[in-house]
Amino acid sequence: xxxxxxxxxxxxxxxxxxxxxxxxxxxxxxxxxxxxxxxxxxxxxxxxxxxxxxxxxxxxxxxxxxxxxxxxxxxxxxxxxxxxxxxxxxxxxxxxxxxxxxxxxxxxxxxxxxxxxxxxxxxxxxxxxxxxxxxxxxxxxxxxxxxxxxxxxxxxxxxxxxxxxxxxxxxxxxxxxxxxxxxxxxxxxxxxxxxxxxxxxxxxxxxxxxxxxxxxxxxxxxxxxxxxxxxxxxxxxxxxxxxxxxxxxxxxxxxxxxxxxxxxxxxxxxxxxxxxxxxxxxxxxxxxxxxxxxxxxxxxxxxxxxxxxxxxxxxxxxxxxxxxxxxxxxxxxxxxxxxxxxxxxxxxxxxxxxxxxxxxxxxxxxxxxxxxxxxxxxxxxxxxxxxxxxxxxxxxxxxxxxxxxxxx
Numbered sequence: 390x391x392x393x394x395x396x397x398x399x400x401x402x403x404x405x406x407x408x409x410x411x412x413x414x415x416x417x418x419x420x421x422x423x424x425x426x427x428x429x430x431x432x433x434x435x436x437x438x439x440x441x442x443x444x445x446x447x448x449x450x451x452x453x454x455x456x457x458x459x460x461x462x463x464x465x466x467x468x469x470x471x472x473x474x475x476x477x478x479x480x481x482x483x484x485x486x487x488x489x490x491x492x493x494x495x496x497x498x499x500x501x502x503x504x505x506x507x508x509x510x511x512x513x514x515x516x517x518x519x520x521x522x523x524x525x526x527x528x529x530x531x532x533x534x535x536x537x538x539x540x541x542x543x544x545x546x547x548x549x550x551x552x553x554x555x556x557x558x559x560x561x562x563x564x565x566x567x568x569x570x571x572x573x574x575x576x577x578x579x580x581x582x583x584x585x586x587x588x589x590x591x592x593x594x595x596x597x598x599x600x601x602x603x604x605x606x607x608x609x610x611x612x613x614x615x616x617x618x619x620x621x622x623x624x625x626x627x628x629x630x631x632x633x634x635x636x637x638x639x640x641x642x643x644x645x646x647x648x649x650x651x652x653x654x655x656x657x658x659x660x661x662x663x664x665x666x667x668x669x670x671x672x673x674x675x676x677x678x679x680x681x682x683x684x685x686x687x688x689x690x691x692x693x694x695x696x697x698x699x700x701x702x703x704x705x706x707x708x709x710x711x712x713x714x715x716x717x718x719x720x721x722x723x724x725x726x727x728x729x730x731x732x733x734x735x736x737x738x739x740x741x742x743x744x745x746x747x748x749x750x751x752x753x754x755x756x757x758x759x760x761x762x763x764x765x766x767x768x769x770x771x772x773x774x775x776x777x778x779x780x781x782x783x784x785x786x787x788x789x790x791x792x793x794x795x796x797x
Contacts, residue, residue, distance in 0.1 A: 392529065396522040400515065407507045415499035416479050418454035423483050425449075426495055430460065434485055434492045437462070439469055446471040449497075457498040463491045477501035545759060545776045608677040609661065610688040610744060611726055613719040614642070614695055615670035615733075623668045626712065634712060635666040641702070642671065644793045645694050650687065652785055657682030670716065674723070685720075685744060685752045690786060692718035692740040693775065697790050720744065728768040736761050738774035746771075755779050 426449060433441035446458040450472045457472035479499040485492040508515060535543070616623065623631065642663070650658055661676040673691065677684040699716045706713035718740035721729040729743040742749075742758065749758070758773040778786070 392522055392526045396518065399518050399522075403511070403514070403518075404504050404507055407511070408502050408504060411502045411507070412479065415454055415502070418452075419479055419481050419497055419499050422449055422452065422455060423481050423495065423497055426458070426497070427483055427485060430495060431485055431487060431492065434460065434462075435487055437468075442469045443471065454499055455497055456500040457496070459496040461494040461496070463493050465494070468493075472498075474498060475501065541777060608682075608684060609723055610675050610684050610748075611721055611723050612673040612675065612688050612692050612695075613670065613717075613721070613726070613730070614673070614692075615717045615719065615730075616668070617715040617717055618668070622712070622714065630712065637702075638666050638671070641698050641793065642673070642695065644796060645698060645789065646673065646691065648789045648792050648796075649691055649694060652789070654781075654785065655683060655687045655690070658684050658687040672726075683751070685748045686755055686782075688720045689740070689742060689752065689756055689775065690782065692720050693778070694786055694789055696739060697786065698793060701790075701794065717741075722748075725768070729772065732761070732766075732768045732772050736769065736772070736774075740775060742773040742775070743768060743771060749773065755782050 426445070429445050430442060433439075433445070442460050446460060446469055449455055450458050455472065456478060457470075457474045459467055459471075459474065460469035462468050475498065478501045480496065481498075482494060482496045484494050626634065646660055646663075649655065650660070657677055657679045658675055659678055661674040662672075663674075664672045675684050675688050675691070695716065696718050703713045703715055717733055719729045719733055720740055721743040722745060725743045729741055732743065733741055738761065742752075744752070752758070755778065756775055757777040759776040761769050761772050761774065764770040764772075
């Protein structure tokens with residue numbers, strides 16, 4: 390806009406200055422030519438020689454500075470008009486005398502200053518100014534355009550502020566950089582989302598067998614999936630409807646966990662325990678069976694995956710007028726379970742992460758995380774939230790999501 394305004398003002402001021410310059414030029418030329426006309430017309434006007442006056446006036450009218458010459462007698466009668474008289478342009482009138490006798494009057498008029506003519510006569514200048522401003526605009530666009538890192542930083546800052554003010558709903562925090570709809574021509578089996586096959590859900594799904602080895606806080610991480618139910622809507626459901634809803638949630642979690650941990654990236658990570666769904670939600674404990682297993686990456690991916698699945702199920706149930714709740718996902722070390730729940734009561738980021746610093750460093754290789762705004766407690770200072778996942782992690786999540794939704 391500044392460059393456009395600069396171009397407009399340059400052209401405007403140039404035309405105005407040329408208009409003023411030409412007007413002054415016509416005025417001075419008219420004064421000079423009036424003096425010459427007066428000297429030449431005294432003799433023919435005293436004898437009323439109209440032919441001579443016409444020849445003299447016609448010679449002056451050929452100059453570019455005059456558009457009309459009118460010669461009047463002493464009775465104000467126009468006797469010799471040369472050129473075209475208009476209401477525009479600079480106009481001068483002079484009385485011719487011989488001694489004490491008035492011979493007549495001379496009226497001259499300069500051409501009207503044409504701005505279109507100014508533009509046409511100075512097209513090289515106008516084209517040069519336009520080219521210059523286009524070059525400036527291109528240079529500005531090259532240097533001033535924010536790079537991807539700055540764009541992401543601005544987007545994340547806006548997101549953080551919206552979350553801090555409670556404007557952005559936590560269950561809408563899906564990675565907007567990637568499509569959340571299944572990328573396949575196979576139709577989505579909505580029935581799998583609404584009517585879970587209760588026969589397929591067995592107690593063995595809730596607890597996986599893991600190799601015997603010593604547990605420690607660095608190889609075991611807890612994922613909490615809590616219902617967002619501020620109005621206590623779960624309490625209004627009947628026993629059958631609540632059981633069916635929990636069964637759907639358990640079925641999605643079982644399929645999601647199975648498909649996710651089957652990824653080569655997460656080799657060595659197993660499910661240590663899954664608590665039954667209650668009105669609060671559920672907890673999943675993931676454990677590493679070897680030193681190379683990426684249990685933190687698996688935990689954050691599971692939390693993100695369940696948010697993506699929940700968003701699709703939530704939207705579909707709302708569309709069909711069925712009961713469904715959004716969820717909060719919390720990832721933490723086992724001994725930080727209660728601390729991250731306390732942090733989640735104040736901060737709306739989803740998912741929230743509260744794990745040891747060395748684990749955060751390893752996790753940062755795949756996931757970009759941000760700190761919480763205005764932390765007041767140790768838990769808030771040490772908590773993180775996801776700002777962006779790598780392209781490979783995003784691709785894995787989309788693939789697993791589609792597999793879970795389209796599975797029988």
